[in-house]
Amino acid sequence: MEIVVATRNAHKLAEIQALLGDAGITAVSLAAFPDAPPVVEDGATFAENAAKKALLIARSTGRLTVADDSGLEVPAIGGAPGVLSARYAGARVTDAENNAKLLQVLAAVPKSRRRARFVCCVAIAAADGLLVTLNGTCAGRIAFSPQGEQGFGYDPLFYLPRYAKTFAELPAAIKNKISHRGRAFAKANVWLRRYLRRGAVPPPAGKDAYER
Numbered sequence: 525m526e527i528v529v530a531t532r533n534a535h536k537l538a539e540i541q542a543l544l545g546d547a548g549i550t551a552v553s554l555a556a557f558p559d560a561p562p563v564v565e566d567g568a569t570f571a572e573n574a575a576k577k578a579l580l581i582a583r584s585t586g587r588l589t590v591a592d593d594s595g596l597e598v599p600a601i602g603g604a605p606g607v608l609s610a611r612y613a614g615a616r617v618t619d620a621e622n623n624a625k626l627l628q629v630l631a632a633v634p635k636s637r638r639r640a641r642f643v644c645c646v647a648i649a650a651a652d653g654l655l656v657t658l659n660g661t662c663a664g665r666i667a668f669s670p671q672g673e674q675g676f677g678y679d680p681l682f683y684l685p686r687y688a689k690t691f692a693e694l695p696a697a698i699k700n701k702i703s704h705r706g707r708a709f710a711k712a713n714v715w716l717r718r719y720l721r722r723g724a725v726p727p728p729a730g731k732d733a734y735e736r
Contacts, residue, residue: 525548525549525550525588525716525720526549526550526551526552526587527544527549527550527551527552527587527588527589527590527716528551528552528553528554528556528557528581528582528585528587528588528589528590529541529551529552529553529554529589529590529591530554530563530577530578530580530581530589530590530591530592531553531554531591532553532554532555533553534553534555535676537551537552537553539696539700539705540590540592540705540709542696542700543700543705543706543709543710543712543713544590544709544712544713544716548717548720549716549720551590554581557581557584557585559584560581560584560585561580561584563576563577563580563581565577565593565607567593567607568607569607569645570593570594570595570607570643570644570645570659571593571645571647571657571659573593573607573645574591574592574593574645574646574647574657575591575647575649575654575657577589577591577593577647578590578591578647578648578649578654579647579649579653579654581649582649582650582651583651586651587651588648588649588650589648589649589650590646590647590648590712591646591647591649592644592645592646592647592705592708592709593607593644593645594609594642594643594644594645594704594705594708595607595608595609595610595642595643596609596626596640596641596642596643596677596678596682597640597641597642597643598626598630598638598639598640598666599639599640600630600633600637600638600639601629601630601633604629605622605626609622609677609678610622610677612625612626613625619676619677619678622677622678623670623678623680623681626666626678626681627666627668627669627681630666635665635668638665638666639663639664639665640663640664640665640666640682641661641662641663641664641704642661642662642664642678642682642703642704642705643659643660643661643704644659644660644661644703644704644705644707644708644709645657645658645659645708646658646659646660646708646709646711646712648712648715648716655719656715658708658711658712658715659708659711660703660704660705660706660707660708660709660710660711661704661707662684662702662703662704662707664682664683664684664685664691665682665683665685666681666682666683667680667681667682667683667690670690670692671683671689671690671692671693672689672690672691672692672693672694673692674691674692674693674694674696674699675691675692675694675699678691679691679692680692684702691703
């Protein structure tokens with residue numbers, strides 16, 4: 525089965541394909557659909573943004589579509605950057621600029637108050653409507669400086685005490701298993717398997733899922 529992943533980011537597509545690979549699913553990005561409309565991510569929550577992307581792209585392409593929205597929440601600064609994670613330092617900024625701003629904002633915050641969590645919401649939609657949303661989280665804390673060269677976004681700052689490493693220092697196989705995106709897409713994998721077997725919308729895959 526072929527599904528559309530609502531992204532033009534090749535790195536993100538590869539990560540999602542790896543997470544869905546054993547479900548017998550081939551993922552294609554929006555690079556295959558140059559006429560697909562841009563999506564303004566103006567929702568107040570990750571779920572709203574993911575659902576909006578999935579629905580708009582599903583209706584545009586006529587294909588089953590998977591979209592996700594994810595970000596970092598730091599309680600010490602009111603849950604920021606939250607849904608603004610990708611543009612925390614402004615529009616069209618680099619990951620390094622977002623990381624620098626976060627470190628600046630947290631400069632006076634001690635280690636004991638630097639806890640954080642990554643959140644991911646995956647939405648799956650068909651052309652006739654939203655089918656399901658699924659959530660995944662991963663808890664850690666914000667380091668005092670970037671560490672590691674792998675990953676993207678806030679990965680160099682997201683420290684996991686259990687591994688004594690940041691996301692950017694972990695092997696991809698471990699990160700994909702424990703990350704917020706890995707956990708959300710593991711649920712999506714199960715849901716899509718049921719969808720493929722039944723040819724219809726299966727029951728919700730947990731308390732954080734809902735159907736149309």
